[in-house]
Amino acid sequence: MGQDRCPDTRWAWVEIDKGALRRNTRAFKDLLEPGVRMMAVVKADAYGHGAVQCVKVMRAAGADQFAVATVKEGLELREAGITWPILILSEPPMECVQTLVEHDLMPSVYTQGFALAYGECAAALGKVGKYHLALETGMTRIGVNWKDAVEFRRGIDFHRGLSCAGTFTHFATADVPGDWTFALQFKRFTEAVSAMRGAGIDCGLVHCDNTPATILYPDTHLDMCRVGVGLYGMQPAESTRPHISLDPVMGVRAKVTRVIYPETGAGVSYGLTYTVARQNTQIATIPVGYADGLSRTLSDKMDVLVHGTRCPQVGHICMDQCMFAVDVNTRRAVRPMDEVHYGDVVTILGADGNERITAEEMAKLRGTINYEVTCNFGMRLEKVYV
Known part of the structure; x- marks a missing residue:
């Protein structure tokens, strides 16, 4: 469960299960008809899982292209x-066009000024700048308005330094089966694509499905699907759970750095928000805190797993450490278990024995989504690939 995987420099780490990542990638690839490509979204360091390592596993399991959020990530x-195709899922600053061309990174395009600057740079370097046209169909985030697609393309297509490798939009409500706004967005998108094709404009790979749409709407797969959170073993919504089985990829572990039996009435952590109420209660410390992604809002709300048993986290979560309580075996114990010792492995996220703490459980306690939970844990903790 991780006893031998602890880094030498700190008793806290993230475990990435490459086998689970491989199985999830294949599960999504199996949803697609032959010829439909899969773009794996690896932005935010692959949602905290480590983009470089994840890309290699995903590619071997069937991913065709990759998507990131920033030029730096690319x-x-x-x-x-x-070396495989990489799409940046937004239009970057104009100042970085040379970097895009030199490193063969495809930007999303939705303003004429950026497109022409990108084309000029590509032509000056004797290259052609590939891009994907982003269309706004109802999410009100990025993109050329779907009604203006033909006009926009005519305004940039004269440039010999540009080549449209794809056209896409993004759904706002794909996780809601039968939602009318999803249907409206898809209708607008396909109408825009048809209008461009009718005008003799090449749209490249046409794609609109995110993770939930890939699962719930096979009729909208088109040329390619963009799959993100599901690859990492997290359901994008409750509505998708009955349709695909996914294996969690991330675990978060730590080892106990201190354990004591405080006196009854002793307080724990900043503000002393937790007070030891009975004898035979151990308070154990682990080196994981809010700077590692364990949100301070979870203080006195969450559990950790030790020896396959849930133990309550107690006191305010600190920047680099937190504490949990162990109700050692007595007749009055609420959650009776054996003593915890210095160096014992603690699971913050993942499985231990028959118990599991999921990103969804932690997200619910935080009032957020599972994506944010894993992204946060990926910021500082060292990653161990197993």
């Missing part, structure tokens, strides 16, 4: 030797 993949 560069990190290129510098690691990743």
